[in-house]
Amino acid sequence: MKNYTTMLAGVALCAAAGVAQAQSDFPQHPIEMTILFGGSAQTVGQVLAEEMSKLSSQPVVAVSRPGGGGAVGYSYAQATEANGYNIVWNSNSISTVYYQGNLPFDYKAFTPIARVGVEVPVVAVRSNSGWNTLEALAAGAKQRGTPLRVGVSGLGSFTHLVSAALFNQLGVPVVYVPYGEGRAPAELLAGRVDVAIQWPSQFQSHVRNGTLTLVCSTGIEKIEAEGAVPTCAEAGAKGMNITMWRGLVAPAGTPPEVVEKLEETAKQAVESAAFKKTVVNLGFTPAYLPAQEFGELIAKDDAVISDLMSKLGMNNR
Structure with a gap:
């Protein structure tokens, strides 16, 4: 019995070591970036994926999954394994689509990686x-x-x-x-x-x-x-201040070490001259925020959107 227990402990230690090694070697294969919308959102997302690919040992592949105001892409990504290989080019839409009643989960289903920038309607x-x-x-x-x-x-x-x-x-x-x-x-x-x-x-x-x-x-x-x-x-619209942010998130539970690597890659991509030159011409303003600050912004805006949609009779939660 003692030998069996010792063997199980050894297997557990080997498994844990294997997971730690996989995280430290991340990424070991291509990363998929889910794109929720077309138009400028898709274009900027593709440019971001290209710049991140230049900075990573593995390519970041932009995959278009539109529909339902973002619900299709969010649902797909949320159901994937939280290992960093499926990330989302997200926006305030995580809150609008949730309060519409079109998603069974809210922003807390994802781990923030970085805000990339803003677009003003x-x-x-x-x-x-x-x-x-x-x-x-x-x-x-x-x-x-x-x-x-x-x-x-x-x-x-x-x-x-x-x-x-x-x-x-x-x-x-x-x-x-x-x-x-x-x-x-x-x-x-x-x-x-x-x-x-x-x-x-x-x-x-x-x-x-x-x-x-x-x-x-x-x-x-x-x-x-x-x-x-x-x-x-x-x-004439006193106090009007509504802006769309866009950034990257991963399924909740993604290891911190993996998030940190993705965050640093995103930061370098956003601050690159090539990215800035391309996206500014599209009316997109690069505005990097690290994971923690981005998460705080998402939570703050979620409360604002919930309140605004309730006042406008658009909140179905």
Whole structure:
């Protein structure tokens, strides 16, 4: 019996040593990065994966898993083994999709790795609409007698949340029109929607051509974009400050040593000249935060989003 117990203890020690060795040698094979959305989110995610691959002994492969406002990709990754080989290019969507009732788990199902940067939504209209300011837009919408048609990525999406917060504050009657990924400019130019709230990168070429106008941006700080774009707070929506962050997370329980390696690789990638040059042209602002600070931000924003969605009647939890 003693020999058997000693043998079991030896097996356990060997197994533990094997796990520790695997963690110290991480990564030993390619890492999958789940991309939740198309458009600029997908482009920036792919650029990040490429830069991280240059810095790692194994490639980081971006895999598109869209659908359900992020629910498809989050569900896939959450069900994988917590070993660092499946990570998610995530965003505030982890909270919006949870409070919609489309996920059975919240942000705590994932371990934060690093915030990579931020994107600030902008309010766009056709340049010939006569609504070149937020004030003119609100006044014109109230006078027309029919609800303003506002285009969003999807009902219950982050852009829907931002739109509802803005137009509810302005007292403008609206109807929300969902469209496919990257369709905002086309829907605006075709006249199927009156206003679209999306990422600056989608509108830049049309702003340069003079066909679309950016009325304001929803963050508290001004963004770099074509033309002088005021913040919505400056333009009349007092206190408006809603910004999308994007970063990397792994399934909860991923070993700290593995998270630390991924965090350092992400940091070097975000701070590289190649990454910065590419993504800034897409309207994305690199803004690295380490794992702990990123986790604190996620928790803070989750509470804010829960409260805002409850006030707007969009919280199904």
